[in-house]
Amino acid sequence: MxxxxxxxxxxxxxxxxxxxxxxxxxxxxxxxxxxxxxxxxxxxxxxxxxxxxxxxxxxxxxxxxxxxxxxxxxxxxxxxxxxxxxxxxxxxxxxxxxxxxxxxxxxxxxxxxxxxxxxxxxxxxxxxxISAEEADFLIRNFQNQRIQLGALQENNPHALVIAPEGKDELVLAGLISLGLVIPAGPTIDDSGLMRFSSIVSKVIVLLKGPTQKNY
Known part of the structure; x- marks a missing residue:
């Protein structure tokens, strides 16, 4: 044997x-x-x-x-x-x-x-x-305080603007479904804006390689 x-x-x-x-x-x-x-x-x-x-x-x-x-x-x-x-x-x-x-x-x-x-x-x-594209998006854009889908009448200087009907809009939709992107808050200044949820920092800690950096 x-x-x-x-x-x-x-x-x-x-x-x-x-x-x-x-x-x-x-x-x-x-x-x-x-x-x-x-x-x-x-x-x-x-x-x-x-x-x-x-x-x-x-x-x-x-x-x-x-x-x-x-x-x-x-x-x-x-x-x-x-x-x-x-x-x-x-x-x-x-x-x-x-x-x-x-x-x-x-x-x-x-x-x-x-x-x-x-x-x-x-x-x-x-x-x-999570998809690889969604992970890439988190690592590249986590430094942005707010996320804005399409252009509002008044752009937030700290917001990442995502063009509608593009690839990033689909990625954003996936991140929303995962609870990684959530409404920014109830204030007037945050109306219509989104932000990364608190767990995102730990997701990045897990997925980020030694040669990757936040852009």
């Missing part, structure tokens, strides 16, 4: 062999008429490309965890949850740019010692659903 390979740091964190095909797992759980379709989908060229992207990301995450062996032994429960949820998110992420952000999120979580239980739940949900 061949000797089993020891579990990787990534497998120890996730509690399972994460490189197993996510579509195969879904097929087992789904049942019903959709189940036969999923293995067929897994044979597509797109599925092969996805497998390569995910395996590359997971290998990178495993290297990060190996390099931080001491930190792994002292993970708090919120850190463990956030890393685990980030790995699971990688399994169904097709964007190379977002996979890069997910790898960075694992690296940054190891240094995020003051992380509470509720923050871990909220940040896990945000990291799961």
């Amino acid at each position: 061949s000797k089993l390979d020891p579990p990787t740091q990534l497998e120890k964190i996730s509690g399972n062999v994460v490189t197993e095909s996510a579509l195969s797992i879904v097929a087992l759980l789904a049942g019903g008429p959709v189940a036969p379709l999923l293995p067929i989908l897994a044979k597509s060229l797109a599925s092969n490309r996805q497998k390569q992207r995910v395996e590359s990301c997971l290998q990178g995450i495993n290297e990060v965890l190996i390099a931080q062996g001491a930190a792994i032994q002292n993970l708090s429960d919120p850190q463990y949850k956030l890393i685990n949820e980030t790995v699971l998110t990688a399994l169904h992420t097709t964007s190379i740019e977002k996979l890069t952000y997910l790898r960075q999120a694992v690296q940054n979580t190891l240094n995020f010692e003051a992380l509470g239980d509720e923050e871990a739940v909220l940040l896990s949900r945000i990291i799961r659903d």
